[in-house]
Amino acid sequence: MRFIAFLFLNSLIFSLSSQSIFVPEINNLLNPALKPFYFGVASGDPQQTQVIIWTKVWNETSQPVTVKWEIATDTTMQQITATGEVTTDVASAYTVKLIAKNLQPNTTYFYRFTTCGVFSAIGRTKTAPLQADELKFAVVSCNNYEHGYFNAYRLIASRSDIDAVIHLGDYIYEYGANKSKKHPSIRQHIPDHEILNLQDYRSRYAQYRLDKDLQEAHRLHPFITEWDDHEFANDAYKEGAKNHQPEEGDWVTREAIAKKVYFEWLPITDNAENTVIRKLNYGNLAELFMLDGRVEGRCKQVESPSDTMLTCVTRTMLGKKQSDWLTSGIYNSTAQWKVVANQVVFSELDAHQLSKKYAINPDAWDGYPEERREILDSFYQHKTQNIIILTGDIHLSWAFDLVQNPKDKNRYNAKTGKGVIGAEFVVPSVSSNGLGEKFPRGLAKLIGSIIKRKSTNPHLHFQNLVDHGYVLLCLNKERAKATWLFCKTLKKRTEKYSTKDSRMTKYNENHLVKN
Ligand SMILES: [Fe+2]
Incomplete structure (x- = not known):
């Protein structure tokens, strides 16, 4: 039924689009x-x-x-x-x-x-291998055009050693231009209003794709992409979004437009349902599971951690069909590393020492604990290991041991790896504001050290809440290693790195160590 509605909407969108493809301001960028x-x-x-x-x-x-x-x-x-x-x-x-x-x-x-x-x-x-000794992926998310130059793409374009770029979503942002004189943006969105119709979405993709660093990264590497919320509207879910109001029109139409334009502009496999859910096989070494944690099966976010609906067993982020596909796909995979390209933070993250109101992030997997528990139960039941979850969305960098109930000392030991079945690597934003822009950097760093306390989040092995860049994921037969590579600045185009850090997990040992 959803598919028939989609086809109808697709033809409706097209018949209504007698206007030119882009807003005129795009011409100035050519x-x-x-x-x-x-x-x-x-x-x-x-x-x-x-x-x-x-x-x-x-x-x-x-x-x-x-x-x-x-x-x-x-x-x-x-x-x-x-x-x-x-x-x-x-x-x-x-x-x-x-x-x-x-x-x-x-x-x-x-x-x-x-x-x-x-x-x-x-x-x-570059094509995928049948057999490989090593794979390297640049992993990115969240490139807000207004928040800075895309130096991470510039750095990725200059590499000749990667197999592909994995994009975890927020490839565009839907917001209008920031007109604040007090806090001006590095550059401004076109069109200057929030994107709503077909011409708007196409113009926004056109603007982003005219960024020479993003364009060069696309020219030199294959991309494997999935969407998050801002390809639609902030905090999207199956039936709406926090940033979609009734006066902005019908959500189903906006969602169909956003999907159509995404498939027009990204080098992603076309399919009748315009879904990003798919598997990519990298031979013996890795299998890549691309998820849609946004508009496929996500129930509306709860308002606060105290909402009794939080633990309702019917609330899902992926939906049963997708979560069954994921768990059975991982169980049946013969690849050494099972890599899950996921949108929002999967691991438990306790921030109660900072704020009771924001003790958990309801938009992340902490807002959907029952579906997460079922997925983890399946992994443990089948004794699945060597799972690597890649996460974007949050504009912060983290590395977690992948473990159920991380505070249960009988089930988890960070030193020995007892209870751990893989790792979650959370990648920084390419440019979208993180805590370093919201707070003074010293305060943002203090927040990071509070969250990383062993008593609060013992499974958290690395954090950086202030810098931007990308993650280089290196997989071989011995280990999976993530290196966070941070850009020196986003205020001008530059190929300078500032710092880097890395964590790795050895095959079948499944716990993070510094490398
Ligand atoms: Fe984002």
Whole structure:
């Protein structure tokens, strides 16, 4: 029924969209030298024998456009592996997405597009391996355009050693422009109002994709993406969002627009239901489970930790279908590392020493404890280990031992790893404000040290609440290691790092140690 409603809405959205694709202000951001491929190229969802490649053409005629594509094994595009032709039109905002097939595993490829005799930039991508000794992923989330330059993407683009970029959501933010004179933004959102309709969402993605650092990261690495709340509206759930008011229109229509535009602009596998839930296989070493903890099965957040609905057994974040898919998929996986690309913090996090009102975050898994308990019960029942949960959303950096009831000394020992079945790595924001912007840095650091006390959160092994950047996840047969790489500043474009820190867990030992 949801699917039929989606199809109906999709055609309704399109028939109502007689307006131009973008708001006029987007024109001011275009680099004439890149016409008609202003938005660059991208690739995504790599598999052993195929990868998605993407571009967008600029077209003033409103007629369909034919685009040729080619993929090769050399940078000069002489050793062509596959080539073809596709047509795009206004229905997809002249975006182009296709699957390049019959490729070799674990191979670097180069690709480009051409229309009317003009070539796009040459992109670089990489297929997944059948067997691997090592994998490296750059893991990111939360790039708010207004809050700073995307230096994490600049740094990621400069790497040549990663297999893919995993994006955990908040790829765009829906808010209007910050007009505060007291606290001005680094740069301002287009359009300047909160995005609500099809033109708004497309314009916002266009603005973000015209950021040269994000564009370059897309050009040089395949992305594996999922959405969080801000691709829709803040604190989204299945039937609405905290930042969606009745006067802003019908939520189901807004949700369908947001999904349509996400699939237009991201190099993600198209599917009839526009879902981001999927599995990617990295051979013997890793299997990647992409989740939708937002609009697939999430019940509305409770208002406070004292709400009696908090522990209601029917309240879900994933919904039964998705959580069964996850637990059975992990149980049946033969890969050494089971990597879960998750949106919000999964581990228990006790902040009662800071505030009774904010002792838990109702938007995180602490707000859905019964579904989390069921998922963990399943892992323990099946004696599943070596689970790596990747988390974004919160604009803070954490590393947790993955354990049920971390304060129960009979069940958990941080030193020996008793009771631990994996690790959760929470990645910093690329640019979105963290505690370092909300409070003086010294106070933010003090908050971090209070939360990290052993008596409060004994399973928390690392925290940084003030810096921005990305996580490099390195997997091999011996260990899973996360390195937090922080940017020196977001106030100007720079390739300078400030600090880094890392934690790792050894295979089958399942507890975090400093590395
Ligand atoms: Fe965020």
